[in-house]
Amino acid sequence: MASINLLIVVCLTYVAFLFLVAFAAERAAARGRGNWLRSPLVYTLSLSIYCTAWTFYGAVGYAARSGMEFITIYLGPSLVMIGWWWFLRKLVRVGRTQRVTSVADLISSRYGKSNVLAIVVTIMAVIGVTPYIALQLQSVTLSLSIFSDPTGTTDGGMNLVSAGFWVALGLSLFTVLFGTRNLNANERHNGVVIAIAVEAVVKLVALLAVGIFVVWGVAGGISEMMVRIDNSDIGQWQVDGSRWTALTVLSGAAFLCLPRMFQVLVVENDDERHLHIASWAFPIYLMMMSLFVVPIAVVGLDLLPENSNPDLFVLTVPLSQGQGGLAILSFLGGFSSATSMVIVATLALSTMVSNHVVMPIWLSFQGHGATVSGDVRNVVIFARRVSILVIIALGYLYYRVSGGSGALAAIGLISFIGVAQFLPAMIGGIFWRGATRVGALTGLLVGFAIWTYTSLLPSFGADIVLSSSLLEQGPFGVEWLRPQALFGIKGIDPTVHAVLWSLMLNTSGFIFGSLVSFPKPLERLQGAQFVNVFANSGHAHGWSGSAAQSEDLMVMAQRILGGAEAQKLFRREAQIQGHDRYLPEPTPDFLQRVEREMSASVGAATAHAMISQLVGGASVSVQDLMAVADESAQMLEYSNQLEAKSSELLDTARQLRDVNAKLTQISVQKDAFLSQISHELRTPMTSIRSMSWRNSSAVTR
């Protein structure tokens, strides 16, 4: 039996190994030898942070409790990946052309670089994801405890709380070290990505190893396993159809909206072709992760005592069979899935918090923030590090307060419904030009309120936040407002109920708000650029650049992009503009390029605010809008004009040719005429002349 001390040693060695791998990857990338770090394989593996400790431990527990239903959590993302053409293709392209840094940045950027929206999305994301981080800490400490007490019935005398603390500390250290090394989100975090790719392999191998052991080692083969499955408690189909459908849709939505998934799918994406490969490779990964879940659950139900925690079957089954080594491997798998999720989730959230909450506040405190001296890079990086620590601390706090209770799957689902509220604003923003900021804000707030009321607050249990009388009879005795039976529709499963109402009312609010409001110029421009991303990857809007001075721009860009990077950008631009001076003219094109570069570091809204401080606020004039509002129409018009011109030219040329031919013909006629006339005239003239000469000479004589 593996002792707890051995486990801690293994754990630390593994963590040291991860640090080493991340460090080596950073080194290789810095030396320009990092091409292999950006292969489709690494991209696909990095997507596997979708499979957290919830998957690793929770799926088996879920299967033991309610049969096949667990699999819906993987069916949704598989469908989204296989259907990459519909949505992901556009999302990734938009993310790359707009240099989006997070899901909040995407939404804020689409709706006129609105900071309010960015803050709302950030807060929602933090609230939605914190329980999820707590869940990971809980699963790691729970799995540690199992080694000191294999039955999993008590806490086993180990100090779980302090174990949770050390895990949280280690994770924040790793994230701060490798996640905030470079500022520009588009420079990508090679170290982190490679570390989570390694962890992806570890967790897959671990789960497969336990599965193979269970099927061939315990049950004795596939057909025996199948018989055993059919004879177990979960041997018959018992899935509720509405839950099955709702969870499939929900997991697909969450796959797109989870901040950490957005980070690896869009922000860390290096090449759009990787997405094509991941479209079938990632479903393979998901399938393998869920392949042995039911067998492990069934064997666990068979072998272990009644009261043991099904969430830990992945560990307790090998332990009960005396397979200490396998159990340690499986522990490492669970540890990997928990840590990779926490790292990427905090990274994504800290980017959002620092770009959309800290930076705007800092800027407004600075007054004319963009023109004072000082290095903004340090501020941003510092803000990001503090946010990482705060977010992990929040997760730890939640874990302490909630006391590590509740099934893993239930907490995960609540989190999913929360982040799925971004979906209408995201899809609407990419496909519908009529979507406006007011609509997006309405939808998000409505969805968030309903999620809180129907899902988050009731999850704490009766009489904790919501009183049991409120849950039973509704607020003020109004039956129609009962948190888990809105509008008097009873008897629906609470999760389905929350998904249905929150997403439905969210979408309705979004559409209604968009229909009745009128977008600002910038919103319309951004909308056109997002929706028509494939038609034109050109320019969205113009800064009226004359007010901004190149020197000021240079100073500001240096402070955000760093000296060398900014100088390179300016030098290149000067060359493009075709003069030898060091500073380029602040043309609208150039201003836009600077803004886009900066937004990759500090987010669209902040970058926009900083540039507008320099330029003097007038970002878009009506003329600009008129000129570029409908780019596609404009381009169409232009090409039509060209076409018309060229056909006009052709006409002219043809006419010229005709005239020319006529002229030639006339000239020939003229020649013939002249030659004939000269003959016809000369002969009688000569004779007349000679005649008259003779006559005159005869007269004189």
Place this chain on the structure above:
Amino acid sequence: MQRLPATPVFLERRSYRQRRMMDAIRLLPLVGLLLWLMPTLWATSDGDGVEPVRMSQAIVYVFGVWVCLILCAGSLWNYLKNSSEDAIDVEFGVKTEPK
């Protein structure tokens, strides 16, 4: 102003096939969704006298659909990967009609 650049009526056989494969990629998730929603129609253990679907059958069905979808997606990707370079270069509307 109203006139869009004319889209060709007839494509060369190769690019015609590519476009149909793109259609297939677009359809694939819908097919998958349909197949994976089938289980909602299955009899459950509290059905009225109808024998519920056994777990082993359910596993075989769900994973079978999964494997099929992956194979389809993979082979479509493979097909388009090999031919996509010319897809852009193909001049539309000048070649002969596919027979």
